[in-house]
Amino acid sequence: xxxxxxxxxxxLKSVHLVCSGVWLSSVLMLLLLPLLQAPATSDEGLRMFIxxxxxxxxxxxxxxxxxxxxxxxxxxxxxxxxxxxHGWIVFKWVxxxxxxxxxxxxxxxxxxxxxxxSGQGHLAMAQQPVFLHAMRLGTVAAIINLTxxxxxxxxxxxxxxxxxx
Numbered sequence: 069x070x071x072x073x074x075x076x077x078x079x080l081k082s083v084h085l086v087c088s089g090v091w092l093s094s095v096l097m098l099l100l101l102p103l104l105q106a107p108a109t110s111d112e113g114l115r116m117f118i119x120x121x122x123x124x125x126x127x128x129x130x131x132x133x134x135x136x137x138x139x140x141x142x143x144x145x146x147x148x149x150x151x152x153x154h155g156w157i158v159f160k161w162v163x164x165x166x167x168x169x170x171x172x173x174x175x176x177x178x179x180x181x182x183x184x185x186s187g188q189g190h191l192a193m194a195q196q197p198v199f200l201h202a203m204r205l206g207t208v209a210a211i212i213n214l215t216x217x218x219x220x221x222x223x224x225x226x227x228x229x230x231x232x233x
Contacts, residue, residue: 072146080146084139087132092217094129099210102203114193118186121206125179133168140164155229163216175209178202 072080098121105117140160144151152158182202186193193199 087135090132091136095210095213097124111193115186122179122183156223156227160220163220167213
């Protein structure tokens with residue numbers, strides 16, 4: 069397999085770092101958004117909150133996560149780092165794949181259904197079990213994702229478990 073030149077590796081690393089930074093920042097925003105949002109006094113205020121949450125999750129976070137995954141794949145294929153030469157790389161792959169798959173098959177559809185639900189004109193939306201469950205799920209997901217992504221970033225710096233072969 070052809071390896072990237074040192075300049076190509078720097079470009080790839082830059083793109084990877086920017087994408088992972090946007091991904092991490094988006095997860096942090098989804099965690100803080102419900103805390104920073106003043107208690108909505110109207111269903112329209114909650115609808116706007118759900119639209120903003122949806123936008124961050126599906127239009128910012130998702131592309132950043134996918135690009136992080138793809139640049140990580142390119143890193144493994146076109147540099148000497150590989151997929152499983154080091155334990156910290158294996159950990160990053162596991163974290164990335166779990167979060168991306170969980171987001172794709174569980175969290176993303178939940179956010180889409182919440183957006184659709186919010187457009188149906190529910191009265192006192194903030195008290196509805198659907199909304200309350202979605203906010204709990206979003207908070208738990210953000211905490212888990214944030215923990216995994218921060219650990220992946222820290223391990224990328226310290227690089228423990230070198231040469232697991």
